[in-house]
Amino acid sequence: xxxxxxxxxxxxxxxxxxxxxxxxxxxxxxxxxxxxxxxxxxxxxxxxxxxxxxxxxxxxxxxxxxxxxxxxxxxxxxxxxxxxxxxxxxxxxxxxxxxxxxxxxxxxxxxxxxxxxxxxxxxxxxxxxxxxxxxxxxxxxxxxxxxxxxxxxxxxxxxxxxxxxxxxxxxxxxxxxxxxxxxxxxxxxxxxxxxxxxxxxxxxxxxxxxxxxxxxxxxxxxxxxxxxxxxxxxxxxxxxxxxxxxxxxxxxxxxxxxxxxxxxxxxxxxxxxxxxxxxxxxxxxxxxxxxxxxxxxxxxxxxxxxxxxxxxxxxxxxxxxxxxxxxxxxxxxxxxxxxxxxxxxxxxxxxxxxx
Amino acid sequence: xxxxxxxxxxxxxxxxxxxxxxxxxxxxxxxxxxxxxxxxxxxxxxxxxxxxxxxxxxxxxxxxxxxxxxxxxxxxxxxxxxx
Numbered sequence: 001x002x003x004x005x006x007x008x009x010x011x012x013x014x015x016x017x018x019x020x021x022x023x024x025x026x027x028x029x030x031x032x033x034x035x036x037x038x039x040x041x042x043x044x045x046x047x048x049x050x051x052x053x054x055x056x057x058x059x060x061x062x063x064x065x066x067x068x069x070x071x072x073x074x075x076x077x078x079x080x081x082x083x084x085x086x087x088x089x090x091x092x093x094x095x096x097x098x099x100x101x102x103x104x105x106x107x108x109x110x111x112x113x114x115x116x117x118x119x120x121x122x123x124x125x126x127x128x129x130x131x132x133x134x135x136x137x138x139x140x141x142x143x144x145x146x147x148x149x150x151x152x153x154x155x156x157x158x159x160x161x162x163x164x165x166x167x168x169x170x171x172x173x174x175x176x177x178x179x180x181x182x183x184x185x186x187x188x189x190x191x192x193x194x195x196x197x198x199x200x201x202x203x204x205x206x207x208x209x210x211x212x213x214x215x216x217x218x219x220x221x222x223x224x225x226x227x228x229x230x231x232x233x234x235x236x237x238x239x240x241x242x243x244x245x246x247x248x249x250x251x252x253x254x255x256x257x258x259x260x261x262x263x264x265x266x267x268x269x270x271x272x273x274x275x276x277x278x279x280x281x282x283x284x285x286x287x288x289x290x291x292x293x294x295x296x297x298x299x300x301x302x303x304x305x306x307x308x309x310x311x312x313x314x315x316x317x318x319x320x321x322x323x324x325x326x327x328x329x330x331x332x333x334x335x336x337x338x339x340x341x342x343x344x345x346x347x348x349x350x351x352x353x354x355x
Numbered sequence: 356x357x358x359x360x361x362x363x364x365x366x367x368x369x370x371x372x373x374x375x376x377x378x379x380x381x382x383x384x385x386x387x388x389x390x391x392x393x394x395x396x397x398x399x400x401x402x403x404x405x406x407x408x409x410x411x412x413x414x415x416x417x418x419x420x421x422x423x424x425x426x427x428x429x430x431x432x433x434x435x436x437x438x
Binding site: 278279305311317 | 374375376379380383384401402403405406407409410411413414415
């Protein structure tokens, strides 16, 4: 399919010549496939970069709601892309986005979020489908926001892994990496009837690539990957949940270690824990030496030296943090090797600290 | 920390210039130097300490009292040794 896209879909799909029409056909085919997988119609699906999908998605709802005011409401654990987009908007209007706090599992309180969204002057509310660092699912389905306040749904960490709610949101963003698609492809989803307007220079309507040259091959690859993920989802989901449960159980037996995020209502592939007195950077390096590629929300692993705002909002320990993301083909043997290595590694590093 | 009668600080740990997890390691090592019921303070610019000192208290069964600042304006986190 990718080969077909590269040989037939190289042309500009906006052009009227034969190769252009061919590329347009392939792009619309990809759009159709994505729409079908997500339970949407094809005129609700646009291909763009992942960050553009977030920025245009959330800011387009503000632009489409000009009489509402300038305020924005978001959870305290939104992805940096959403925080940055709303922060950028707020600075230009001289307002401050309203952040709604989360509980120890990282879940926003639906009633508090609804109340904040109902304040006068709120143009948009933004909430993720599930958290990208700790996996906790947010109460999107039960939000029931006040009329006139559109919800931007950030599904960048979860599309293809969790069902998209059938209603209750006006625009959403997706990132093909969450369904093992190509990393440069994002989805901007705008519901029919949503009051959305392009917040950036260009045509007022949503467009692929923000009106630039669409990546037809990338769109086709993303659509094919989404279809494949949907087909194997039940099986892969069950396996990954079982493996995550295994890692959670072993991590919970480590002394002075807390496993964070909701244990059940979560993304199928993410597990996060923090080890007291240890450096996240050291844990990442040592695990890498053992052949395990993990991430960390600890300050020492961030360019800013600030700890993860997600962990901080949850009140979770931010140092010694390890985030494991299981691939669709991660095996039980790999996970067993990981959980066997973990107690020794944590014990050895603690001995070095003397605690 | 609010209240006009602030409890005396029995031990102030100067963790200025230290990055996480060093201030919490210092707290973990040295809080035993004060008697049970006394207050230990951690002075540090490390932004992670704002979350990690209360998290340490929760995980180690100690009492987090709150945050004020040292004379030079650096954040100071107050902990009561419970056990």
